[in-house]
Amino acid sequence: MRHERPRLAVHVLPRRHVIDDEEVVVLHNAQTGELLKLPADFFALVAYADGTRDLDGIALAAARDGRFTRMSVIGSLLDTLDGYGALTDGIEPVSPAVTEHRLLTAESLDFPDLPLERLEGHLFRCSGSGACCTQYSTIGVTAGDLIRARRAGLQTLPGDNREERVTLPLYGGADRLAMTLVEGRCLQLTGDGKCGLHQRGGPLAKPAACTAFPTVLVEDGERVRLSAALECDCVFNSRDDIEGESLLSTTSSLHQLPPGLTIRRLPKELRLTNSRSVPTSLYAHWSRDTYTSTNAPWACATLAAGLGERGLRDLDASERDESLRASALTAMREGLHVYSTTMTQAAQSSNAWRSQTDRTRLLRNAVADAALALQSTETFNSRFSQQQSSDEAFALRMSLFGDHLVGELPFADALMELAVAFLVARELLESRAPVGHPLAAVLACGRGTQTKL
Secondary structure (H helix, E strand, O other): OOOOOEEEOOOEEEEEEEEOOEEEEEEEEOOOOOEEEEEHHHHHHHOOOEOOOOHHHHHHHHHHOOOOOOHHHHHHHHHHHHHOOOEEEOOOOOOHHHOOEEEOOOOOOOOOOOEEEEOOOOOEOOOOOOHHHOOOOOOEEOHHHHHHHHHHOOOOOOOOOOHHHOEEEOOOOOOOEEEOEEOOEEOOEOOOOOEHHHHHHOHHHOOHHHHHOOEEEEEOOOOEEEEEOOOOHHHHHOOOOOOOEOOOOOOOEHHHOOOOOEEEEOOOEEEOOOOOEEEHHHHHHHHHHOOOOOOHHHHHHHHHHHHHHHOOOOHHHHHOOHHHHHHHHHHHHHHHHHHHHHHHHHHHHHHHHOOOOOHHHHHHHHHHHHHHHOOOHHHHHHHHOOOOOHHHHHHHHHHHHOOOOOOOOOHHHHHHHHHHHHHHHHHHHHHOOOOOOHHHHHHHHHOOOOOOO
16 A cells, blocks of 8 residues: 555545445546445445545544454555555545536635526426436535435435435545435435435425536636536427426526535636637637537537637538538547447446446446447448437537536537437437437436547
């Protein structure tokens, strides 16, 4: 063990799962995408490695709590974690990796009170199916969420009323928490897929992020754009629903938002490609006004192909640029190959430890099969030539308006990923896989995977 006072690094995300009645903790290495599964009792020892104790101190603290374990066993466990890249030294109260995300609280808010801007005409109505509570590896909660949940009757693990097993830290050293999942489902879900907290205590008993889902908040320096996460079936199924309403319809400015939500602040410059950047203000005005396209996959691919030389242009201008055709098609096929390889690996990883009823496992296998089918030139050409659906046009508009494509990847790479996602969703629809809305399923599977196109 190389660390004198070890603790979990901030890029390691511990998540408690109950799989086929066995409790395990899965560590997600956000830097490498690797997973490490530990028995729950072993992970309990890791909790004593909080950056303040050496090996002797960890063993002593565990013994005081009735978890006497030989130092050689603890040392071996820490060596395993260190080899996995999961440990660092000392206390680090704030993670540099998450400084662009701010948790809104009632007590402190470091953003100016900017106006909220919504995508015009978009309505939303939750179906209550619970799909969003079964397809994510993380359901985040705050200390305030837990206080309200206790009043409504917090569900604990079967046969164990200890609240300490209901959550784990969101990441190493975090004050936010992640809910335990049972067969890939939120612990608080009832047998019929409804939120138990909501049923017992009303909508205010739910975690703030769950109440606001699928809201996405991004601040661009002038305003906060309020959009919807496209991994939610209801976003597509209810977008024209006359019984729907605007997301967070009673709020008009940032400081009116309820505490517990996360807002992302865009950087001052946006990377278009690895070698070209533009001021975020320029991108913000472009993305607010640019929606027109007749073929969403092709619009994304041609815009991505031309960003290095031509910069930001209207989507229809990129689509009509014949000089981009060869490079855009080549990039799409290369991107599809990388995506297929990544999703096949993600499916294999899920098959290795998730239960057969786990929705994430089912989604990843279906999406991996669809991506593999598109490796056929005939299938690729068939899906590529299909007429654009209204859902694709809507998804592209929402992605641009809501800054969904601004992140770790250059904008060109994110556009190409979306182009590939559109084609995979078309194939998924053709295969009639029982995954809900195909485009929502593909985008949900993309979360947490590293395609690196």
